[in-house]
Amino acid sequence: MIRKTRLYTPGPTPLLPAAQFAMAAADIHHRTPEFRVLFQKVLAQLKVFVGTRNDVLLLSSSGTGAMEAAVTNLTSPGDRVLVLTAGKFGERWTGLVRAFGCVPDVVSAPYGQTFDPAQIRAALKPEHRALFVQATETSTAVRHDIESIAKLRDEVAPETLLVVDGITGLGTTDFDVDGWGIDVLIGGSQKAVMIAPGLAYLSVSERAWAAMETAKNPRYYFDLRKERKNAVKGESAYTPAVALVAALGAALDYIAGQAAGDLEKGRIALVDNAEVNAAATRAGLVALGFTLFAPTAPAAAATAVAVPEGMDSSAVVKALKARFALVTANGQGEMQGKIFRVAHLGFFDYLDTIALLGAMEHIAKDTLGLPVVYGQAVEAAQRVYAEATKP
Ligand SMILES: *Cc1c(COP(=O)(O)O)cnc(C)c1O
Secondary structure: OOOOOEEOOOOOOOOOHHHHHHHHOOOOOOOOHHHHHHHHHHHHHHHHHHOOOOEEEEEOOOHHHHHHHHHHHHOOOOOEEEEEEOOHHHHHHHHHHHHOOOEEEEEEOOOOOOOOHHHHHHHOOOOOOEEEEEOEEOOOOEEOOHHHHHHHHHHHOOOOEEEEEOOOOEOOEOOOHHHHOOOEEEEEOOOOOOOOOOOEEEEEOHHHHHHHOOOOOOOOOOOHHHHHHHHHOOOOOOOOOHHHHHHHHHHHHHHHHOOOOOHHHHHHHHHHHHHHHHHHHHHHHHHOOOEEOOOOOEOOOEEEEEOOOOOOHHHHHHHHHHHHOEEOEEOOHHHOOOEEEEEOOOOOOHHHHHHHHHHHHHHHHHOOOOOOOOOHHHHHHHHHHHHHOOO
């Protein structure tokens, strides 16, 4: 039978066709009026998508490039910083700050859980130059409570810069960037904005700009002050990924189009879409006998599921690919074989969720030998959808 390849990974995510066309047509030079118009339009759209009055910059790199930029532009060797980590991407913050000579204090939560606020309160010190955290920890599909963390920072260490990796959080969870005082919030192109990998974007607060004047870590390609100067003119410091910029413009137009051209409402609709698909997926997989890996603070970006004791999640990932050309993500690192992850961020709709759960019924029955009644996962998801979309 025909099997269409379907991506259900939390980055890269399925590509928006309109963005692919824009990308293919983008044979423009980056030092021309045409590009400046495009670049300024996309930067203005990104401010609305991120939901901030702060500057938003666009970098030609994967998301980790913007994470590195946050570290090098804001810190000096020897700075004490606080890292909150609950998975592989939290561990990336620890590795990054160490690579640039910072001295991290670390608050960690077990894989599959979020932080204990009392531990953050006890660890956070006014001398911390910055606090680094994920909005959603994609490796475990956990959502962290950034609003509460920002409030704690305001109470305990108001001078500490709050740097949030929102690479899968943007477009799947709500942020009040200016109200909460998020100093840097980072996104990536291959996640909720439905385009190919290769762009990172980040909002930068006035406090963060001021902090760059005293930060002594080396930076060259990712010198944010240089990018800001060029962005004012509608340019990037170096050759930007022009085709991806065009794709991003088309994707943000599409997101706005979901709410009659209002990008802010479109972003809210995109978050709701991820929330409903995530809730439907959780209900469907629980109905099949799987255990949620992050039951207390599940992200809408992705769902992580533990396979029953004694079974291997790699078998599920492999069988979904072999039988249905359906690509999911295994657990990372020591979680490999124990969990698998499916995404809801970006260009996923309700029928994608139904397709996944229908396929999972076959896999649960034939690959894992679970007692499946056809329709049981799909039905649970349909109930969630019906309730969520009730007029
Ligand atoms: C995908 C992702 C990243 C960035 O990874 P890149 O491969 O550099 O784009 C960082 N943090 C989180 C939470 C992610 O999901």
